[in-house]
Amino acid sequence: MxxxxxxxxxxxxxxxxxxxxxxxxxxxxxxxxxxxxxxxxxxxxxxxxxxxxxxxxxxxxxxxxxxxxxxxxxxxxxxxxxxxxxxxxxxxxxxxxxxxxxxxxxxxxxxxxxxxxLNQGDMLLVNASEAHTLAVLRQINHPELSLATVNSPTHTVVSGPHDALQAMIDATPAGTPPPRELGIGYASHHPxxxxxxxxxxxxxxxxxxxxxxxxxxxxxxxxxxxxxxxxxxxxxxxxxxxxxxxxxxxxxxxxxxxxxxxxxxxxxxxxxxxxxxxxxxxxxxxxxxxxxxxxxxxxxxx
Structure with missing residues (x-):
């Protein structure tokens, strides 16, 4: 430009x-x-x-x-x-x-x-719908894991401390693209x-x-x-x-x-x-x- x-x-x-x-x-x-x-x-x-x-x-x-x-x-x-x-x-x-x-x-x-x-948490880009992401969050049932954004029918973002985000990554089924940490440095959109x-x-x-x-x-x-x-x-x-x-x-x-x-x-x-x-x-x-x-x-x- x-x-x-x-x-x-x-x-x-x-x-x-x-x-x-x-x-x-x-x-x-x-x-x-x-x-x-x-x-x-x-x-x-x-x-x-x-x-x-x-x-x-x-x-x-x-x-x-x-x-x-x-x-x-x-x-x-x-x-x-x-x-x-x-x-x-x-x-x-x-x-x-x-x-x-x-x-x-x-x-x-x-x-x-x-x-x-700073550095106490971050955000994950999840390749899943809002309904699927919410279902996984209920399954994990981590008190500090939260749905941060709904970006599209196939993309959401989850926010929380690092151990909670790792639980979300570990819950990803085999063969599914894993969530990607955004590297923001903090967990935004968190209650x-x-x-x-x-x-x-x-x-x-x-x-x-x-x-x-x-x-x-x-x-x-x-x-x-x-x-x-x-x-x-x-x-x-x-x-x-x-x-x-x-x-x-x-x-x-x-x-x-x-x-x-x-x-x-x-x-x-x-x-x-x-x-x-x-x-x-x-x-x-x-x-x-x-x-x-x-x-x-x-x-x-x-």
Missing amino acids: YSVSDDTRQTIDEVIAAVDGVVEERHQRGHAIAPGMVREVLLSRDTGTVLPYGLKQLALYTSAVAMSRVLRHAGIEPDAALGESFGEIAARECAGNVTVTNGARTACALNDAYYAV QHTAIKQAALRSMPGIPQTPLKLALYSTVQQRAYTPQDDLVEGFSDNTIKPCHLPNTLNALSRAIHKPLFIDLGGNGYMARCVSKILPGARTYAPLTQNALDLRADLALKP
Whole structure:
């Protein structure tokens, strides 16, 4: 994307610079992520270097926001924004609720809240339906194992401490693809993380917000936010409540006729989930395309 045109390069540089401003503020207060690291993660080949805590999430936020800005500069305006879990921060920026800078501050505040439980648990991507995953959870009957997200008819995510996740892996029948640990570093969407939610709520209200400029869908609330909703409270629910992408997409598709779903992620996973949930839906994952396709799709000159 960075090499598509001078316009895309400038847009991406502006977003990275805005995020780097937040990184500089925090680095001066002793945080490990230093200015320039987000740029290196996004624009350099993977060197296998261990990343400081929170850098991966901050880089994912930055890339999604940069992609959103590139599309808008090409004349593609969204009718709604949707982000699952941590991705809701980029969706809030897309919907006009926070600036690029304040979205980065929100991402850092959430990472700060989770630091208290760092390496005490993680999440598993399970190749199974919601009903099957719930049946396995009942069979295992581990008090600290929880359904975290329903991503599609064939993919779920389970959250919990490491021993509980191992019990889930051990319960996988022979010949079935085993669950894959996501390597997030903590067990998100877990009902026992009420202290994490409270820590997030103490820091996030001080981050400026503006009214939504377009519909913002929450996979935790499984609907679009309304003017009566507290968006900070709603977002912080991601720490303790499960996400349900199928129910949310069904609500969105009832509100918007034949939508085109544009996946701002780097691997097209959300677009694949949409296709499984809404067969025949139009999807587009620009960051999975090569530069020539992007120039044509965005009507940009080389």
